[in-house]
Amino acid sequence: MRSDQIRQGRLSGERSGDLEHFLASMDADRWIAKADLLVDMAHLLGLRRQKIIDEAPARALMAALLDLYDHGLPEEAFDERFEDVHAGKEAYLIDRVGEDFGGRLHMGRSRNDEVATCIRMRLKEEIIALVQSLADLRRTLIETAAVHTETVMPGFTHLQHAQPTTLAHYLLAYEQAFSRDTARLREAYARVDISPLGSAAFASTGFPLDRDYTARLLGFARPAGNSMDAVAARDFAIEVLSDAAVCMTTASRLCEELVLWSTAFVGFVRLDDAYCSSSSIMPQKKNPDVAEIMRAKAGSVAGSLTAAITITKGLPMSYNRDLQELTPHLWRGVEAARQSIPLLSGMIGSAAFDTERMGAEAGRGFSTxxxxxxxxxxxxxxxxxxxxxxxxxxxxxxxxxxxxxxxxxxxxxxxxxxxxxxxxxxxxxxxDPRHAVAVRSIVGGPAPAAVAVQLAEQKGLLARDTAWAEETRTALLGAFEDLILESRRLAA
Incomplete structure (x- = not known):
């Protein structure tokens, strides 16, 4: 495959391998490779619809793009001499159909709006997946709580016995926190669901593109209203990282308590062996390693958020290459959250709570x-x-x-x-700890009647969020299916 076609006009000279590696974004680009093909297809359909490109090059290009979509990008498209997958893919297309055809796909488009569109598309999928994982976790917490509405246990402040509560009340406290995490992600989704495609470098383009059409093809709610903001903005990424960091902070707190509760001197819970490891030297050990690693993952997500904010804070309008360094932090942060939440659900669902031990401790330390x-x-x-x-x-x-x-x-x-x-x-x-729990029957209290109300309310919210995730995912996949269908019609 040829050298970087983007450098050939203005720049000369060869780069060293170290320099190419320093500038390349290929590792992060693997996250958006499929999205990039969809963006190409939508842009090409838009060019043809507006008669900006003739039928022959459009058909040849679409046939090549569909082949890549069906079989995957070749590894040479990720060669670091191209800096990013967009240039690598374009070079592949030019080699395949010739520059007279292949060189026309980039009309009315920059890598700036291209990558911004790809990131938003991929991030929408990640948000939906994380909301679905949170729904599974919340369901596990609700179902476990429903079994333990009368399981009395000590509540703690300052890690000291404070007042009696129930295991159901405790678990629902975390469920409510994860419910708010879900709400934040749903709100963020609406701000991610905006298409930058057609904004070009930052000042849009003189080609008569129909941005509403391409936004609809890619499953976006609407095109971005300002072309400069469209390519320069990464606040949507910072917002999602922030939501993920808040979510993982809550998960870390729950993991901390599972670690404490599983110790011999507390003994409130026995974690399933699948979520534990043993010692290489001490044969008696059962260590809560999954919970411990998840605590650390929360720190990694917070670090990704901090990095993203720090990278962005000093950048003038509009696009700056610094933003390339933000993207790996985005993917690392959302991946850590997406991996952790299902494991936390499994850890809670398979845990065995020692209700007798909890009851025995409920009245200690003058907790009543x-x-x-x-x-x-x-x-x-x-x-x-x-x-x-x-x-x-x-x-x-x-x-x-x-x-x-x-x-x-x-x-x-x-x-x-x-x-x-x-x-x-x-x-x-x-x-009597049971008396202390029973009289706390006002809204939000631990009494079984009050917890029953909380259970009903949270089940309703869970059903709403589950339906949103499924409907949103179905609509997005439907848009992609329609896009592929239209692309195949053009290529036929």
Whole structure:
């Protein structure tokens, strides 16, 4: 195959292999190779529709493009002497059909709008896939929560026993966070779903292109409204990386707790062996390696986001070659999220929770002390701060039995809870973790009735998001199928 045809007019001289490698984007371009062929087909159909290209070169070019689509780009199209796959593919086409035909495909188009279109197309597919993976994870969390609405466990603040809750309440907290991640990705999709094709280098083109037509062929909602912004913008990529980083941060928090919970001194969960590894020297070890690697992946996604922002922040309008360096960070970030979320779903779905151990720990560390203070307020008329001080003083003395509580009341507030009717039986019932959970039945609480409401609401949101992903994916694939059909008609 020939040397880089783009350099032949203005530039001379040969480049070293190191220089070619430094400038090339071929590794990242493999992500968009198929999208690039679709963009070529849509652009060619647009050229022919507007009678910018004659029938003979259009048919020859489309036949070559369809052959590449059916059988894949040859490896020589990724040769680093071409800098990017766009130039490598164009060189292949020129070799195949001749420059008089092959050299006409780039009319009214730049690599700037071409690559921007390819990135958006590929990113739309990644968003849909990630939303679908999140839907599977959320379904797993909801289904697991539904089994454990009465599984009492300790809740923690500062990694210390705080108040009793249920495993269902805990799992639904994460489900709600992943639900928001889904919403962010859906919102980002609308901003990605804009076609730069036809913007050319940045100032559009004098050829009478129908940008609405090519946008529709490629499954976009509409063409970009400003040609300079179309090729220069990467905020859509930063937004998706940000969404992925937020999502992976939540996943990392859940993984951190699974790591802690699976330890012998906590013992709340047993992870399936498939998600664990052993030691090369200690035969007894079962290490939660998948959860640990996923924590690290969250850092990698955050790093990709930081890199993308830093690369973009100093760039003037419009296109600058620096943007080439952003694209690998985009693919690394979304790939890490897309790989992680299904594994997290499987890890949760296959985990065995030790409900007896959770129940035994639910009341430790004076975790029901808040409910005792609340009872002093609700049933005995004390100010909350007074009740808080009394119970806190009793905890300092090491017990919440009636005698200790009475002493604390006299010391801290100069009153007698016994004279007001407090009994040991009352204290015992109040300090039962199940009682503390049951009375927290307001919206968002851990009581089974309140959790049932949360389950119903989240199932509804999950169904909506699942339908969106399927409908959006179907529409996108339908657009591509129509594009291929139109392309085959032209080539026939």
């Amino acid at each position: 002390a808040t409910e005792l203070a609340d009872v002093l307020v609700r049933e005995y008329g004390l100010a909350f701060r007074t009740a808080h001080r009394i119970v806190g003083r009793a905890v300092r003395h090491g017990s919440l039995d009636l005698a200790t509580l009475e002493d604390a009341a006299r010391e801290a507030a100069g009153i007698s809870v016994v004279e007001q009717g407090m009994t040991q039986e009352k204290i015992d019932s109040v300090l």
